[in-house]
Amino acid sequence: MKHIKCECGHVNPEGTVLCEACGKPIEENQYIDGNDKKKLLNMRYEGSARRSTTYNKTVVDKVWNFFSSVKVAVWLIVIALIASGIGTILPLEQYIPMDAISRDPAIFYPETYGLFGKIFYQLGFHNLYSSWWYLILIASIGVSLVICSIDRFVPLYRALKRQKAKRHESFINRQRLYSETESVLNDEIQTVKERLEKNRYRIKEEDNHIVAEKGRFSRWGPYVNHIGLIIILVAALIRTIPFFYMDDYVWIREGELRVVPGTNGEYYIENHEFILDTYSEDDERFKDAIAKQGMIIPSNFQTNATIYKAKDAEVLGAEEDHEKVGDFQISMNKPAKFGGYTLYQQGYQLNEFSKMTFKLYEMNDPEADALGEFTIDLFDPKSEYELDNGFKIEVTEYYPDYSLTENGVTSKTNDSNNPAFIFNLHMPENEDSETSFVGDVIGSAEKLGIDTSVVELKPMGDVIGTFAATVPGSEDNQYKILIDSIQFDRKSGLSVKRDYTLPLFVLGAIIFMIGVIQGMYWQHRRVWIHPKNDGILLAGHTNKNWFGLKKDIEKVIEGTSIKMVEDQKEDE
Amino acid sequence: MESLLETSSSMLFTAFILYLVATFFFGFTIKDKTSEEKRSGFAGKLAITLTIIGLVAQLVYFITRWMASGHAPVSNMFEFVTFLGMCLVLAFIIIWFIYKFNLLGLFALPIAMIFIAYASMFPTEISPLVPSLKSHWLYIHVTTVALGSGILFISFVAGLIYLIHGINQSERNARTVSLEIVLYIIFLIIGFVVISSVFGAMNYNATFEYDLNGKTTQTEYNLPAIAAPYEGNLLTENVMEPWFDTPEWMHGADAGRKFNSVIWSFIVGTLIYALTRLVLRKRIGAAIQPMLKNVKPDLVDEINYRSVAIGFPVFTLGGLIFASIWAQEAWGRFWGWDPKEVWALITWFFYAAYLHLRLSRGWHGEKSAWLAVIGFGIILFNLIVVNLVLAGLHSYA
Numbered sequence: 001m002k003h004i005k006c007e008c009g010h011v012n013p014e015g016t017v018l019c020e021a022c023g024k025p026i027e028e029n030q031y032i033d034g035n036d037k038k039k040l041l042n043m044r045y046e047g048s049a050r051r052s053t054t055y056n057k058t059v060v061d062k063v064w065n066f067f068s069s070v071k072v073a074v075w076l077i078v079i080a081l082i083a084s085g086i087g088t089i090l091p092l093e094q095y096i097p098m099d100a101i102s103r104d105p106a107i108f109y110p111e112t113y114g115l116f117g118k119i120f121y122q123l124g125f126h127n128l129y130s131s132w133w134y135l136i137l138i139a140s141i142g143v144s145l146v147i148c149s150i151d152r153f154v155p156l157y158r159a160l161k162r163q164k165a166k167r168h169e170s171f172i173n174r175q176r177l178y179s180e181t182e183s184v185l186n187d188e189i190q191t192v193k194e195r196l197e198k199n200r201y202r203i204k205e206e207d208n209h210i211v212a213e214k215g216r217f218s219r220w221g222p223y224v225n226h227i228g229l230i231i232i233l234v235a236a237l238i239r240t241i242p243f244f245y246m247d248d249y250v251w252i253r254e255g256e257l258r259v260v261p262g263t264n265g266e267y268y269i270e271n272h273e274f275i276l277d278t279y280s281e282d283d284e285r286f287k288d289a290i291a292k293q294g295m296i297i298p299s300n301f302q303t304n305a306t307i308y309k310a311k312d313a314e315v316l317g318a319e320e321d322h323e324k325v326g327d328f329q330i331s332m333n334k335p336a337k338f339g340g341y342t343l344y345q346q347g348y349q350l351n352e353f354s355k356m357t358f359k360l361y362e363m364n365d366p367e368a369d370a371l372g373e374f375t376i377d378l379f380d381p382k383s384e385y386e387l388d389n390g391f392k393i394e395v396t397e398y399y400p401d402y403s404l405t406e407n408g409v410t411s412k413t414n415d416s417n418n419p420a421f422i423f424n425l426h427m428p429e430n431e432d433s434e435t436s437f438v439g440d441v442i443g444s445a446e447k448l449g450i451d452t453s454v455v456e457l458k459p460m461g462d463v464i465g466t467f468a469a470t471v472p473g474s475e476d477n478q479y480k481i482l483i484d485s486i487q488f489d490r491k492s493g494l495s496v497k498r499d500y501t502l503p504l505f506v507l508g509a510i511i512f513m514i515g516v517i518q519g520m521y522w523q524h525r526r527v528w529i530h531p532k533n534d535g536i537l538l539a540g541h542t543n544k545n546w547f548g549l550k551k552d553i554e555k556v557i558e559g560t561s562i563k564m565v566e567d568q569k570e571d572e
Numbered sequence: 573m574e575s576l577l578e579t580s581s582s583m584l585f586t587a588f589i590l591y592l593v594a595t596f597f598f599g600f601t602i603k604d605k606t607s608e609e610k611r612s613g614f615a616g617k618l619a620i621t622l623t624i625i626g627l628v629a630q631l632v633y634f635i636t637r638w639m640a641s642g643h644a645p646v647s648n649m650f651e652f653v654t655f656l657g658m659c660l661v662l663a664f665i666i667i668w669f670i671y672k673f674n675l676l677g678l679f680a681l682p683i684a685m686i687f688i689a690y691a692s693m694f695p696t697e698i699s700p701l702v703p704s705l706k707s708h709w710l711y712i713h714v715t716t717v718a719l720g721s722g723i724l725f726i727s728f729v730a731g732l733i734y735l736i737h738g739i740n741q742s743e744r745n746a747r748t749v750s751l752e753i754v755l756y757i758i759f760l761i762i763g764f765v766v767i768s769s770v771f772g773a774m775n776y777n778a779t780f781e782y783d784l785n786g787k788t789t790q791t792e793y794n795l796p797a798i799a800a801p802y803e804g805n806l807l808t809e810n811v812m813e814p815w816f817d818t819p820e821w822m823h824g825a826d827a828g829r830k831f832n833s834v835i836w837s838f839i840v841g842t843l844i845y846a847l848t849r850l851v852l853r854k855r856i857g858a859a860i861q862p863m864l865k866n867v868k869p870d871l872v873d874e875i876n877y878r879s880v881a882i883g884f885p886v887f888t889l890g891g892l893i894f895a896s897i898w899a900q901e902a903w904g905r906f907w908g909w910d911p912k913e914v915w916a917l918i919t920w921f922f923y924a925a926y927l928h929l930r931l932s933r934g935w936h937g938e939k940s941a942w943l944a945v946i947g948f949g950i951i952l953f954n955l956i957v958v959n960l961v962l963a964g965l966h967s968y969a
Contacts, residue, residue, distance in 0.1 A: 073928065285700075289700065292697060299702075
């Protein structure tokens, strides 16, 4: 490496613009900061030798220079924000509504949004924020953060550390705030010095040359906040490793005891009760809003549960092997925390069908005498049910979560949220059979104006079944099958999380905020007093708020013969 | 209870009137400044006093409404937008005491008033909190975001003053036209407020039935229907028949009603704008320009930067950090790429770019002013379009 020795004796690294010690401009490098075309010196990085402005030969240099440019950084930010914006136009894959035509993105987007939806999907905007090119974009911003910071911080730190009180005259008179006073008394200089100290400036002296400095730490603000951002990006990276971040989900019925998924069988949860509270329509405060919205508004979702810890994770099973961890009332905004895991109230299902009993009637029997009955356990449906009187009911189709869409009949999920059946009834006396469709209780309840997401069907389980559709397979059906009674289960959906990266995110955020405040609300101010013959040269520099520095200088030279500095800022 | 609510709404009205009167007094200070006196003059002092009383009145509105509902009134569109207006006034008062710049009030207060008026077009009933909103973070997150935005709005106001003052209006070019578009958009919002108030006072109602995701749903229009919901049926009799259907690709609940409101805003806003132009016989920007001839552009530029410098950290804290903490507490995920979250990130990215361009690439003056205007546009987009169109977790109107 080539070194540059200044006339003051200090050895500067290659690429230095202003001598680190005395500030004398180094002739051949003035073009770097554009000092050759201006009267004032560019003080942004103290004229220190930055790698990006010094080398530009190898590939490494080129990559380094690319990422160290603020212009490039701003462009990366602009591209990221435009892409992010486009990604919000249509819902993301995970936000495709439950009642959408199809939850398959390849069908959902074109079907719902036409050509635009198709393009949106094909360009990968439906999972934009985890697409490779978006991640590369964010990673590039991260790389740019690191390189920008290192490129500037290291030399700036050196330059500020090695600066001397004694500066070269050409450094002093090319500062923005500058004045020259022909003759100044020593006492006056002393007074100024004391006043500067009183204003919390740190004074450094060398051969009667003085530099008064204040708030240097604010120069580190940008680097500190960038470190905070880098920590956040690193945390996001670490979070993709399964050990650091675990995310699972459990549906649990009332009265059920289950292992908490994701805990390796270590913890068990027992759901005692799921509670859904709603606002009363008579509530003095809210009655207008409730009436206007015309629907029931929930006020609380809560699972009262007990968490157990398995004494020996190897031995699964009976409750005696469990040690109670505690009782929890898990509700929204009040998750349960135990052993590093957190359980969040996330969903519920008031009307999960567990058992349905059907009765068989003759088609136009005015007496309505049942010929027989059978019960289907929806957690364990059989393919055939035989009645005592010889009738045989074959389940030809079972839709646990029936829904009728433009594409025909489907089951939205595999949970028995809205069962529907196509039965094939075999007569005892002959080979004849006839089909009928029974089910869609939820559909018929909603036709009656019942919001089944907040209203429990349980109390009216027996009645509600009679409203459900029974559609004979053909006009000559001799028998009909009707729902007689329904048993419902209430279940609660809890998400299970364990996230070891949270402290890292918190740390990053705190450091970021400290950095922003440090850099934004303090200024690095310096005042130089440079003796010349009988008088002095006075110069001042700040990284921002020049008005404030001017006021400081005005105050400290008040009543002395020292001339007030003039603002030499050129008109650009 | 009832009386608390009455006090509350009359206090909001009082605040609105006080801001209006204060705006006039700030207007009187235009002549004041020509004398180049340091003292800010009687009109200015009176104006800022009125503004402060107005803010106090609005605080009383806020507190009484809180008492009546039992939760901080920042939970629906009416409450939040009103609060945003209040934060803008608060930010203005703070900046006024730093710079004693009266003309800022002439622009900031009308914008705050437009916010309050716009808010009043949404349902004003006290609505109950759904379980996910029941958290102390509601107050912490929402108030900090609003405060940050309010401060950032001041940078827009300063930017606007800078542009109206500085842009050469003698010819028609990209800059004058762009500035005029910004002003025109303000007219559109006024158009929305005017037409909604007129038909609101008449209790206009037309109910439609339409198909929403396979379910027959009703929607109530409070403006005569120009655009009906897609394949919707008009149920109300003796009202104006719709002219056409909302296009099919506009989805979601009440898409037709919202589209209809947008059409009305354009019609009425354009009408008011055209009339104003007809009277003034020049661009709005050109008409306001002479009032600002004594403005010191450096000072306005400084206010622009200073409000971003203060507003950016506050916004970061409220819109990203507190928001994440709450999301973690409620859903176990501090970030979920919900449209509102993404737009908060976009806002943050944008102001980060503003600061980098200004501090490191020397974008001062007019460039900064344009950026401040765009930043305001992004925040408004997040407030209006994201809430009403790109529905997500935050869609509350």
